[in-house]
Amino acid sequence: MLTERRIISQGTSVRAITDPDDSLSIAGIAAPFHRYADLKGYRERILPGAFKKVLARSAQVRSDGADVVALLNHDSNFVLGRMSNRTLTAEEVSSGLAFRCQLPPTSYARDLHALIQRRDITGCSFGFACNPDGSDEVWDTADDEDEDEPTRSKRSTKFVRRTIRNLSMLSDVSVCTYPAYTTGTSVDARSFTTAIPETCPVEFRSLILAARGEDVAHGMARDLLSRRRRVIDQLMG
Secondary structure, three states, X not given: OOOEEEEEOXXXXXXXXXXXXXXXXXXXXXXXXXXXXXXXXXXXXXXXXXXXXXHHHHHOOOOOOOOOEEEEOOEEEEEEEEHHHOOEEEEEEOOEEEEEEEOOOOHHHHHHHHHHHOOOOOEEEEEEEOOOOOXXXXXXXXXXXXXXXXXXXXXXXXXXXXXXXXXXXXXXXXXXXXXXXXXXXOOOOOOOOOOOOOOOOHHHHHHHHHHOOOOHHHHHHHHHHHHHHHHHHHHHO
């Protein structure tokens, strides 16, 4: 499964916590429900319940890749915590995916705590994957008039929408320097990419490429080549 990353910046907050024993923690909302990520040509939202199955698997701490880690900027060299040793906890709440991470006694973790406390860093991102067969998501078109979004244009505009109902994998929750999602997380961020998900149906892929101002035939050929290269890299790796 291809790992995707998303960043959200508005309507979110992350807070730095000093525990009674003087240890340091951070807490926030890593993914909001019913908020749109504007991903250049389409918008994406996550529905309540999307994290329940993957969190249940991770809580069992099995050796099947279900463990979830907390990272700094998605860099595995800067581990902040993990669910398997209970330094990272996560749960679904009414607003989205909530997490709390007990930071390690390292210099980069102390620096991060100070930066969040000063509000120099306000972003949180997460890595995830959906089932390659498309069963975790729904693609359709929607109208701006039907959506209660602060960024809604005054004129009615159709847009391509991806609705995620379930995640097959949650790889990490990351504190990020540069938030890039338009509305809704709490350690504010998810990593932004312009790649079109492989699960996107052909008819919606064409609409997305057209909205980006790209040549549809060229864009789809380039996307197919990119996917082939990823498969080859995985086989060679």
